[in-house]
Amino acid sequence: MSVFPYLVAAWVLLMGLFGVVRSRHLVHTVVCVSVTQSSTYVLLLAVGYQKKATAPIFGQADPPGSPVVDPVVQAMALTDIVVSATVSALLLALVIQVAKRHGTVVPDELHALRG
């Protein structure tokens, strides 16, 4: 069972990509890109986990020296979430422009670039 969380990350990644490939709506595509990206959170947090350890924030309940999980991957996941949110917003703005210019949001109906 010790590889199960990693396999979950791989599964989420592949399912996100599968969703992008068979997408019929550009908003659906953007959501699938977010799903794909969220697999990295699972992988990062799984890599940094340690059994019976707490969050890497010391206080009265957890004095310095108590076992904590890896804070480096948590900082990376935090970075990842912020970037993911803003990139989704940018992609959705692109979708709005595509809908305005081409009158469709179905990827298969978008053929040529138009200025």
Added chain:
Amino acid sequence: MSTRTRLLVFAAGALGLGAALILAMLRIPDFGNDFHPYRDATVAEALHRHSPNVVSSINFDQRGFDTLGEEAILVAAVVGAATLLRRTSQPRPPRPAIASSSRPPLLAATRLAGYILLPVTLLIGADVVVHGHLTPGGGFQGGVVLATGLHLLYVAGDYRALRRVRPLVWYETGEAVGMGAVLALGAAGLAAGTGFLSNFLPKGTSGHLFSAGTVALFSCAVGIAVGSGIVVLLAQFLDEYLGADEGAR
């Protein structure tokens, strides 16, 4: 490319990627093991610099340069979205205004909850930003809480009130100020002779508000930038959706 060919190409690629991932995952250290050299190094360094929140210490001190790049991505994405959604020179035919009588009435409870939670949420957001080096939180999380808290006004059904407390110019400026403050903090480190974005201020005592050197300042700068950035971002989408007129900005 037909849907069928595309799925076949994807299946081949996914099989390859999946096999490679599984092969790699079988060989990385077991889930939940206790060998984390980076953790040991960063925790020791964070405690040395009196920042009990190790994640904040990494984000705003030990790997501050990364955070600078990340904030640049955020600013770039906000500018990009604002550019894409800006009003074109040809004004669209105005969306037929929904008469207030034809709208379903907003539940009084929703309205009340919105107005009561607004100050509470803003307070929590500010608390999360300012205490980023001590308790869970930091500039990114607190900035998002602040920005979404402001939009409780929209949930409470008062878009005009939201626009009154949201002159977009302030938030566009706020975003630039936040980004500039991070750069200024980095330059101050250079001027102090310790290096770009180094923690050059006195570290104080662990657990006090004024401790951990530049971590709290960096966190506040990021909080301002993230909060303003998200307000600007949401404003573009709200204006797009509600078809607001340009002059009222």
